[in-house]
Amino acid sequence: MASKTYNVGVIGYGMSAKVFHIPLILVTPTFKLHSIVQRTPKPNDDASKDHPSAKIYHSAETLFADPAIDIIIVTTTPDTHFTFTKAALEAGKHVLVEKPFVPTSAEAQQLIDISAKTGKLICVYQNRRWDSDFLTVQMLINDGKLGRVVEFETHFDRYKAVRPETWKGKLGMDHAGGVIYDLGTHLLDQAYVLFGLPKSVTAIFANQRNDGEEEPDSFTVLLSYGEGGPLVTAKAGVISIETDQLRYWVRGTEGSFKKFHLDVQEDQLKAGQKPGDKGFGIESDESSGKLVVLEGDKPTQSVFKNVEPETYAKLYEGFSKAIGGAGEKAVPVKASEARDVLKIIEAARESAKSGKSVSL
Incomplete structure (x- = not known):
């Protein structure tokens, strides 16, 4: 049938x-x-x-x-x-x-x-739950290759000196605009997928462009998961002049993983490619992350390629x-999960405004 x-x-x-x-x-x-x-x-x-x-x-x-x-x-x-x-x-x-x-x-x-x-x-x-590098990080954590995760950093940094004339730059946070709703939604959703709702949220919002606008263009959000849990740093900055932008840095009791560069699917879609095309979602070997584990008491590094892409499809x-x-x-991606991520964003906004950590 x-x-x-x-x-x-x-x-x-x-x-x-x-x-x-x-x-x-x-x-x-x-x-x-x-x-x-x-x-x-x-x-x-x-x-x-x-x-x-x-x-x-x-x-x-x-x-x-x-x-x-x-x-x-x-x-x-x-x-x-x-x-x-x-x-x-x-x-x-x-x-x-x-x-x-x-x-x-x-x-x-x-x-x-x-x-x-x-x-x-x-x-x-x-x-971005289906970014190949995120799926790689998820696999490393779930398979226990890093041990107990103590710190998890997820970044969306770039050099973008001019503020976009769209909701991403100027609509205002009361209308779900600005960087915390644009990029923060991605970063905090990934943290939520891995670790769930945090116990507390601490945030700093900034205007790195110093362009006179009230709307923040950058943020650092810390998510605390309590004793034994990881400290998560979600960070987006617009004045980051680098040839290789950090994407993930995960540190655990048995190893660490560091990855630079963004997933390639967005750029491929913009170029007219689509899931199913040869090479779609596959990063170059040069963009692979680095896995460091202990061999005896000596840290040993190796290249760790992304898992096979599942793609946004x-x-x-x-x-x-x-x-x-x-x-x-x-x-x-359930609406209830998106609601929980919004709770994290709301706590981050409250923390940035008050200068205090906010419990969830």
């Missing part, structure tokens, strides 16, 4: 839709790109020309009203996510929402309750299985 095909509607036609979502819809066998909401097409930016077989709507409301649509992908700015997700659920659609999920954990809980009431599923697009594949009958337990 052939698998059911689900019609997918996409709200928004910016970079998120074009680079991260539509290519993954197209490689998911059970998903069909049915429709796109693009409010204001332009001669050089027209969804109808790029995807002539898809319906084009100019408002989200008309998309919600289309009975043929099974799934809605929300790729618009974070301040719209709550309204669009709520409307989609109440219209009887499953929803996949770009990160950050919504501005607050309270709004996240409201959507979780609506999802339970309507029986429609929510998945949050935390694609795995997130879409998992959501397809959940919708196809596996249910909430199979949703690859």
Whole structure:
């Protein structure tokens, strides 16, 4: 018996839709790109020309009203996510929402309750759970190769001297904008996947550009997991002039692992590649991490290559299985998990403002 095909509607036609979502819809066998909401097409930016077989709507409301649509992908700015997700659920659609999920954990809980009431599923697009280097770190920890982890650092540092004129730089934290919601959502989600909710959060927000803007552009967040647990450092800076940017540094009682450079999938997707293409998700040998373990009492270093890529398509594949009958337990990034990460972000904001650690 052939698998059911689900019609997918996409709200928004910016970079998120074009680079991260539509290519993954197209490689998911059970998903069909049915429709796109693009409010204001332009001669050089027209969804109808790029995807002539898809319906084009100019408002989200008309998309919600289309009975043929099974799934809605929300790729618009974070301040719209709550309204669009709520409307989609109440219209009887499953929803996949770009990160950050919504501005607050309270709004996240409201959507979780609506999802339970309507029986429609929510998945949050935390694609960096499927970064190959993160999966490598996860495997090293789970296999015990590092022993008990005492410190875990996850970085998203770069040199980017000009602030972006988008929600990532200026929308404001009350609307889920700024660096803590943009990059922090990724870094803190990865820490949450590995270690769960911390016992306390300590944060410093800064404006490294010193450009006169009130919105912070950089942060350092410390997550404490109590006695015996790791100290997690999540850090994003924009004035980091390096040829090799640190990505992970994990230290344990039996070894350590250090990795530079970002996962390659984003750049490959921007270049027009997609999961399934030869070499997709595979980093060069030169970008491999270094594993140091004790041989007797002597630290010995070796190159440790990434695990075989699962790729971001795995997130879409998992959501397809959940919708196809596996249910909430199979949703690859649950709304409840995104809610918990928002609680960490809210604690970090409170800590940065008060200058004190905040207990969770």
